[in-house]
Amino acid sequence: MTTQADLGIDLDVRDAAAVAERRDELVAAVRDHAGQIAYQLARLQGGDYGRETLSTPGGEWTVKHEAGELEFLLFSPKSGSDTYVVSTKQPPEPAALATALDDYAAFVAAWNDHVDSLSGVLDGVSAEFPEPATTEGVVAERDRVLDEIRDTCAVIAGEIHRYEGDDYGTFTTRVEGDRWELKYDEGAVSYLRIGGSGGLYLLSQYGAPSAADVREYADRFRGFVEAYNEFVDELESDLERIAV
Structure with missing residues (x-):
């Protein structure tokens, strides 16, 4: 039986488990946090399905919900490939995740600014309406x-x-x-x-x-x-x- 030693291969292979574990921890934390935004977005839009795209200095973030639950969180940087930070499919690459998380705080700030921009938009809107005519x-x-x-x-x-x-x-x-x-x-x-x-x-x-x-x-x-x-x-x- 030929071994690695027989082939002259004596190289260490790094274990990626620690990196993958840390990546999964970060994705879970973002899922929980961005899930709050998804829930608030569902309340704001009033539908079973919806999405919102917000701009940040680093690019654009798209949050999509289904029945108030986070379906995905997508980061589209100004340069480079899109990264699904949270999705129902495979987790992101660690390097891409790190780039996205550098801009995540700006995304949350953009969401807060979006909500603040709507504050008071209905102030002064009357709920007194004319009586509808009957068709009797x-x-x-x-x-x-x-x-x-x-x-x-x-x-x-x-x-x-x-x-x-x-x-x-x-x-x-x-x-x-x-x-x-x-x-x-x-x-x-x-x-x-x-x-x-x-x-x-x-x-x-x-x-x-x-x-x-x-x-x-x-x-x-x-x-x-x-x-x-x-x-x-x-x-x-x-x-x-x-x-x-």
Whole structure:
């Protein structure tokens, strides 16, 4: 078996454990200290995620938090490579850490200056606001008109269902160039839509349209009913006409 002595190698290899241990101690201390800044930053920004970059004589520091916990602390010197002083990945190189820590106090001072610059920014801002107007009257009028439209459509849906004999179906027509479609489900109104698949739902199983849309199409609904009555007149059946 060939040994180091046989090869003529008699060199000491320094143990890096002490350096690595000291590096880890410093990183842990910075993590704890900068974690306070991350927590304060989260409170200041008010979000689950955030970051802030601050300038110092030696470069720029970026602190990033997630839910108030420090995610990373990055030092970008004016010359040289960036150093993640604290991160979720590998620890920094000892020399790079030493360079960053020379500027760390300036970073903390920059953070304090940043906070001080915001002190009093909300002084004199009034928390007295005008009373918001209620939509109760508008909604009541919208619902009143929609209820009338729905009642009329229920009659049409019932008559078409009785005539066609299918549980599901539609009655479609054109009013002033727009396509109107009334869909029924076992004689009950499913929806009333204007303008095709991407159009406006005047009636649906979901939310009501805006009052402005109801105002725009309520008068045109008369034309829809007239078109239905013309459809009835063309059939040799006993479908019920609707008075307009």
